Amino acid sequence: MASKDGPLRLEYLLEATRNLRNALDLEAYLQLVAEAAAELTDSEASSMLVADESTHSLHFVAAPPIQWNVMKSLDVPIEGSIAGRIFTTGNAEIVTAARRDQKHFKNIDSMTGFETRSMAAVPIIFKGEKIGVFEVINHRGMADYTEEDVAILEILAAEAAVLIYNDRLEKQVQKAHSEIAQLDRMKSDFTAIASHELRTPLGLILGHATFLREMVDAQYVEQVDTIIRAASKLKEIIEDLSNVDNFQTGMATLRNRMFSVNRLILELIDSFQEDARSKKITIRTNLHQTSELMIDGDIEKISIAVSNLIKNAVMFTNEGGHVLVQVEQVPGYVKLSIIDDGIGIPAADLTRIFERFYQVESHLTRKHGGMGLGLSVSKVMVEMHGGRIWAESEEGKGSTFTILLPLNLAQVKAAQKVLNS
Ligand code: ADP
Numbered sequence: 001m002a003s004k005d006g007p008l009r010l011e012y013l014l015e016a017t018r019n020l021r022n023a024l025d026l027e028a029y030l031q032l033v034a035e036a037a038a039e040l041t042d043s044e045a046s047s048m049l050v051a052d053e054s055t056h057s058l059h060f061v062a063a064p065p066i067q068w069n070v071m072k073s074l075d076v077p078i079e080g081s082i083a084g085r086i087f088t089t090g091n092a093e094i095v096t097a098a099r100r101d102q103k104h105f106k107n108i109d110s111m112t113g114f115e116t117r118s119m120a121a122v123p124i125i126f127k128g129e130k131i132g133v134f135e136v137i138n139h140r141g142m143a144d145y146t147e148e149d150v151a152i153l154e155i156l157a158a159e160a161a162v163l164i165y166n167d168r169l170e171k172q173v174q175k176a177h178s179e180i181a182q183l184d185r186m187k188s189d190f191t192a193i194a195s196h197e198l199r200t201p202l203g204l205i206l207g208h209a210t211f212l213r214e215m216v217d218a219q220y221v222e223q224v225d226t227i228i229r230a231a232s233k234l235k236e237i238i239e240d241l242s243n244v245d246n247f248q249t250g251m252a253t254l255r256n257r258m259f260s261v262n263r264l265i266l267e268l269i270d271s272f273q274e275d276a277r278s279k280k281i282t283i284r285t286n287l288h289q290t291s292e293l294m295i296d297g298d299i300e301k302i303s304i305a306v307s308n309l310i311k312n313a314v315m316f317t318n319e320g321g322h323v324l325v326q327v328e329q330v331p332g333y334v335k336l337s338i339i340d341d342g343i344g345i346p347a348a349d350l351t352r353i354f355e356r357f358y359q360v361e362s363h364l365t366r367k368h369g370g371m372g373l374g375l376s377v378s379k380v381m382v383e384m385h386g387g388r389i390w391a392e393s394e395e396g397k398g399s400t401f402t403i404l405l406p407l408n409l410a411q412v413k414a415a416q417k418v419l420n421s
Contacts, residue, residue, distance in 0.1 A: 009040055009148075009152070012036075012039070012040055013036075013040060013152060013155065013156075016032075016033075016036035016039075016040070016156075017036075017155075017156075017159055026061075026163060026164070026167045027061070027062075029160075029163055030048055030061050030062040030160055030163075030164075031062045031065070033048065033062065033134075033156050033159060033160050034046040034047060034048055034062035034063070034064075034134075036156060037134065037136050037152065037153055037156050038064075038136055040149075040152050040156075041120065041136045041139070041145065041149040041152055041153070042139060042140045042141070043120075043136035043137055043138060043139055043140065044137060044138035044140060045063075045064045045067075045114065045136070045137045045138065046062070046064070046134075046135065046136045046137065047060055047062055047063040047064070047071070047134075047135055047137070048060065048061050048062040048063075048124070048132060048133070048134045048135075048160060049061065049076060049083050049087075049132050049133045049134075049135075050124070050131055050132035050164060051078065051087055051130065051131065051132050052075075055075065056077065056078050056079065057075040057076055057077050057078060058075075058076040058077075058078060058081070058083055058084060058087060058132060058133060059072075059074065059075055059076065060072055060074060060076075061132070061164070064114075067112045067114065070111050070112055071108070071111075071112065074107070074108060074111065076105055076108070077105065080103060080105055081103055081104070081105035082095055082098065082101055082103045082104055082105070082119065082121065083105070083121060083133040083135060084103070084105075084133075085103050086121045086122070086123055086133050086135075087123055087130060087132065087133050089123075090123045090125065090130055091123070092120075092121065092122040092123070092150045092153070092154065093119075093120070093121055094118075094119070094120045094144065094145045094146075094149075094150065095118060095119040095120075095121070096118050096144050096145075097117070097118070098116040098117055098118060098119050098137075099115075099116070099117070104116065114137075115138075116137050116138065117137075117138050118137070118138055118139050118144060118145060119135055119136070119137050119138075119145075120135065120136050120139075120145035120149045120150055120153060121133055121134065121135035121136075121153070122134050122135075122150060122153045122154050122157050123157070124157045124160060124161045124164065125157075125161060126161035126162065126164070126165045127165070129165075131161055131164055131165065132164070134153055134156065134157040134160065135153075136149065136153060187356050187357060188245075188248055191241050191244050191245045191248070191356065192245050192248075192249070194238070194241050195238055195241035195242040195245045196245075198234070198238050199238055199242070202231060202234055202235055202238060205227070205231045206228065206231045206232065206235065209224055209227045209228045209231060210228060212224055213225070213228065237371055237373070240371070240373040240374065240377050241373065243304070243377045243380060243381070244356060244373065244376055244377060244380060247380040247384065252380070252384060254297070254298040254301065254384055254385065255298050255300070256296050256297055256298055257296070257297075257299065258294050258295070258296050259294065259295065259297070259299045260292055260293070260294055261293040261294070261295055261327060261334055261336075261405075262287050262290065262292055262293060262327070264299060264302065264303055264306070265285065265287055265306065265325060265327055265336070266285070266287060268303065268306055268307050268310055268325075269283050269285055269310065269325055271307070272307075272310050272311065272314055275311075275314050276314050276323065279314065279317070279318075279319050279321075280319050280320050281314055281317055281319070281320070281321050281322065281323060282322050282323070283310070283314070283322075283323045283324075283325065284322065284323070284324050284325070285324070285325040285326070285327070286324075286325075286326050286327065286328075287325070287327055290327055290328070290329075293327065293329055293334055295334055295405060295406075295407055296407075296408065297385050297405065298381075298384075298385070301381040301384065301385070302381065302382075302385070302405065304377060304378070304381055305377070305378040305379075305381035305382050305389070305403060306336060306338070306378075306403065308374035308375065308377060308378045309338040309375075309378060309401045309403070310323065310325065310338055311374065312374060312375070312401075313338050313339075313340040313342065313399070313401070314340075315370075316340065316342040316343050316399070317340045317341065317342030317343070317398075318342060318343065321340065321341050321342055322340065322341050323338065323339070323340045324337075324338075324339040324340075325337075325338055325339075326338075326339065329407075330404075332406060332407055332408070333387075333404045333405060333406055333407060334404070334405045334407060335402065335403070335404055336402065336403040336405070337400055337401070337402045337403075338400070338401045338402075339398065339399075339400045340398050340399055340400075341397065341398040342398050342399065343395070343396065344393045344394050344395040344396050344397050344398055344399055345360060345391065345393040345395065345399055346360065346395050347395075350391060350392075350393055353375050353391060354375045354376055354378075354379045354389070354391075355372075355376060356372070356373060356376045357371060357372040357373065357376075358372045358375075358376075359372040378403075382403050382405065385405055385406065386406050387403060387404050387405040387406060388403070388404045389401070389402065389403050389404075390402055
């Protein structure tokens, strides 16, 4: 091919970069870049290599089509090759006598039957990160490579760099997604196994301990009580696991009836008064000023959802703090807010606290008990009712957890059906 002069080259370069955008995938795209480079610099061949830092080598991502099958599986050592030198220094080079260059990696020539005489090569760099090397080989005719050839390579290398980088990011995102999915599956498996397998032996421990309590001498009653208390705590954890598992497997059902929200909340507050008093925390409510609110729902499930929030509010509030349980009617919904002036939740954790097993403090260092299940159970229970739950918080200042429950569940279900159909 005859050598192209300046304006013609520019035109061809523009045309080539425009065409590149039509390539279907990264491999086809890089191949087109390499072909354009060979054409524009009057070279016999062109190739592109990217670095694999873990193996300290470069591997080909584009090469002349007839050599591609051999070259795609070749590893070029970073330490022992001209391409490696360019990658390491980050400097473009024109090599006029490749065979005399000590770094020349002769394996490639011997495997492809291609003889490398001269070369122009540039590093592929994106956002300051060295990615690989782009080279053209054997200038046709008698002339050597020039700085203009290098400039052309640099323009094409910059084009390629963006795509290689994006492709890497995309792969990393895909990998992260599949790791998250796998982790989620493991959580589900663990939840299912733990809730099923622990239930029976624990039932036996509790049953027999309760039976023993009636049989043993008074001096042993305290020990047996300790067993019963510990087993009951375990039972609560297993119930949390079962609740999440049942929801996931679609086994959970609602047993609805009309009930008074006021009465339920007052009873729940009552059940936490002792814990609160022991930490000099006051729990207040606006319920005494509101009229009776009735909703149609599964009282047990709503009770679990709200009690987890009150329990947390007391747990994560320091001595002398305050918890307010507020109930309001808003159009179509009952709004329950559990407001504390406790330790608060860092913004970065706020979106994740409703995930199963998520805890803000590391499990190893945290002062509080729990498995990171309470909020995920609350969320499941609320969403089963067609409701919503969310948290707002400021670290060091306190948190507000809000539940919105529809007044008329039948209406919500009908609306959901229409939306899903
Ligand atoms: P756990 O049962 O382990 O407390 P939860 O799912 O109930 O798990 O809560 C998850 C995490 O959210 C807790 O470990 C805690 O770090 C944080 N959290 C929940 N409620 C509050 C609150 N009212 N104030 C501060 N942090 C809270």
